[in-house]
Amino acid sequence: MSLLIKLNVLNIQWIAWHLNTPLDICKIWNKKRKRQVSDEIIANYHQYLKDFPAIPAEGFTAVHTIHTAAGKFDINQIIEKTKIVSKTQTNRTNRTQNSQVQLHQYSRLLDFERLMHLIALIIQYPGIGALYQNEPSTLTQILSSIPKINSEVEEVCACIAKLYGKIYADGDAIAADLEWLEQNGITSANNLNNDLDLYNIEYEELTTHAYSDQNAFSRLLKTIRLVIHHPFLFDSQQGGSLKTLVTELVNRKIIDDEYLDRIRSDIDKYLKPYKILPNFSLRRGYFAGTALLNQNELSKVFNILQSQVITFDDPLTLQVYENFKERMILSKFTVEDVYPLRAIGNRSIVDxxxxxxxxxxxxxxxxxxxxxxxxxxxxxxxxxxxxxxxxxxxxxxxxxxxxxxxxxxxxxxxxxxxxxxxxxxxxxxxxxxxxxxxxxxxxxxxxxxxxxxxxxxxxxxxxxxxxxxxxxxxxxxxxLSSNKLERQSVEVAVELWCNDYSFKFISEGTRRFPTEQLAMSPLLSSYNQIDKSIFKLPRTSDAVFPNRFQVKLPKWSLSDIDLKRWILGFGGNIRVVQPDSLANEIKLTGENILKAYE
Incomplete structure (x- = not known):
């Protein structure tokens, strides 16, 4: 398209000839060449041509497909097609002038593709525009080296030029596109249910593309907006991802019921090739890039991360949190008023x-x-x-x-x-x-x-x-052995007898140890709906300590300070019955505590 725009001054009509050659034939022809390329390169270009076939809106008077069945080429096909070039141009002009198409600011293919590439860039690289300040390593991966960048638009233009071509890197147009995307809720949480800000334009001469009409363009962009802000919409009863998405679009009065095939075409022929949606099967709902959560879910994740940062004093988590917070603010999400619903009581003791x-x-x-x-x-x-x-x-x-x-x-x-x-x-x-x-x-x-x-x-x-x-x-x-006898050889049974006071606490903590290692005497109340299979041991005959607790542990756990701290925390409300070594150690600790106060 860039070349055709430059050559347009010559006032020459250009025809695109698409040699529709099967991939396997391409590979066979390649093997007959002196300078061969890899099959992977051939497959990639074959797929690229399939994703982005030549269309008249690029600047061609006509696009003709030449079928090379079985690898044969017929020159007569080209001669016949050339004879009708003038008629093709006249018919297209008449269709455009007499159609009901409502043209808009993105009816020109160049403007439309620039917007699509810009959306894809923003999705793939969150924070684009400020990478030179916040993530220079990411910008280096894109550009190989970082040029002097003074603004958000300059960075975006540099990336657009590198990834998609200089023809799309128009600074003024990119700035207007960024503003339009924000105002219309594509890159912000504003105006999510509003109509798009489109206005009628009369072009002196225009070859239309698939979304030159306002209705088609609006359908496509509103679909993108819905997927970005409501990812993973899926209802198995409606028949899968596509039908769920279409139902939601109908409910929001974006499309009519009969548009299912058009939405499928939008996704397969445009949103996936332009990399706005991932190019694999999305059977559990559609999503765009890293936009995996909706606004409410994002706030919940932010709240959870906030509580962890405050508690755990993790430098890397703090860095992630600060980036997350900054992007929430830039996206117009309210973070200052996020009430800290959750907190974790444990905190790091290390400065x-x-x-x-x-x-x-x-x-x-x-x-x-x-x-x-x-x-x-x-x-x-x-x-x-x-x-x-x-x-x-x-x-x-x-x-x-x-x-x-x-x-x-x-x-x-x-x-x-x-x-x-x-x-x-x-x-x-x-x-x-x-x-x-x-x-x-x-x-x-x-x-x-x-x-x-x-x-x-x-x-x-x-x-x-x-x-x-x-x-x-x-x-x-x-x-770790799968041999039961080997494992049992390094296990030890710890048995505690508890009074009613301590047993109420202990019996509520059924997740302190793995349930398959745990057993207790019956509960003292039926208040908790706890797994009753754990409470299978008989009570003791001791009037003071009638409740029994057993756990099988690796023998090294007898030396673990956590186990001793837990037992000692109950003071005289529990008694270690077995093993003797642990009972003696707890008793000795108690005696040493007593001596410290004598």
Whole structure:
């Protein structure tokens, strides 16, 4: 189209010849050439021509398809088509002048395509226009290098020119398009149910395209607007995504019932090729780019993220939150008045600002990259940091695969697997503020192996009493074994006897441990609709502690401070019955507390 516009000054009529050659024939012809191209390139261009076939509105007097069936070419087809060029031009002019088409500001193909590419760009790169300030790395990926940019429009034009062609990078037109998209609710939450701001234009000479008429253009843009602001509309009873979308368009008086085929054509021939909708099957509802939530859902997610930022003191989450908040404000969503419906009571006890520079809690992006790429880290315990007795033998420097960042109770931890050169390594957790890491080694492993190890780590964590996973690789492997006897060899039964006061609290917490590891005596009331299968044990014969609680745990959990803290928190309202080692330790702790006050 750019070339034809330049050549238009010559006042020459141009004809487009579409050689409709099957893809397999194209590949056969390619193999006969001295300079061959890859099949992938041929397939891509074949698909591109299918998505964007030549049309008269690009500047052609006529577009003719020449069928090359079985790879044969007939020159007579071209001769016959050439004879009727003048008649074709006359017929098109008469149709345009005598039709009921209402032309508008995007009736010219160049203007229409510029708007479509602009919408696609905004969808693909949220925050476009301010990337040079906020996300220069993303802008570098688009442009290869960042030129001097002084405004939002300059950045958008640079990206449009790079991705779609300089012909669309008209600064004044782009500025007007951006304003039009915002005013008409495509890029804002304003005027979502209003008609589009279109006005009649009389062109001296115009070859129309599929959406030159106001009604067709309005239908297309309102469909885009609906999908952006109401993603994943789906009702199986209506027959799927397309019929659900059409029903909603009918309910909003955007189309009539008989427009189903037209909406299907809009989607398949225009919205998908222009990359406004993803080019795959959307069986559970339509969505555009990253516009996955509606306005109400966005507010809820913002509220949840806000509560997490306040509680967990996570630098990366804070950065995401600030970007999210800024974009909510720019999109005219009210965030200052968002009432904090939820909060998380646990909070980090670590002040990140005062940690040493190399502490992993200050290098989360580095750590996340190592996790994603399966890299081995050399980890070092910060000198003179606190250690529990059962962690004193932990090596001060060790090699490990980082697996996951976990917030547990009061701090951020790193879940890892010791590197053992192909052998199973010890799984464990350590506080991020107590670890320093050197640069990761070049050696790494696949995502599949990382995920396999993460599943094992999660199984150990979820089955244990807390964050401590022991110090024996052999014990961990036995617990993870599918052999029931091997697993039982490293399990221990913890039994507590409780008075009524403590048992009411304990019996309400049926998710403290996995239900398959848990059993209790009958409930004291029927107030809670709790899974009754857990409450199957007989009561004790003790008048003071008549209620029984049992849980099977990995044996290393007996050394976990979380388990002891939970038991001691009930004071004299529970008694440890088994194992004896735990009962004696709790008793000794009580005696030591008593001595501290003597």
């Amino acid at each position: 990140v600002k005062h940690l040493p520079f190399g502490a992993l809690l200050k290098r989360l992006e580095f750590l996340e990259e190592a996790i994603i790429n399966g890299k081995i880290l050399e980890l070092k315990n910060v000198v003179e940091t606190a250690k529990f007795p059962n962690w004193e033998n932990q090596e001060s420097i060790f090699m490990a695969y980082p697996l996951q960042i976990v917030f547990h109770n009061v701090a951020w931890y790193l879940g890892y697997e010791f590197y053992q050169d192909g052998k199973p390594g010890l799984f464990g957790y350590q506080r991020l503020d107590r670890l320093i890491a050197s640069n990761y080694s070049q050696q790494g492993r696949s995502t599949k192996l990382q995920e396999k190890s993460l599943k094992k780590l999660n199984k150990l964590y979820n089955s244990s009493a807390g964050i401590f996973l022991g110090s024996s690789v052999s014990d961990q492997q036995k617990f």
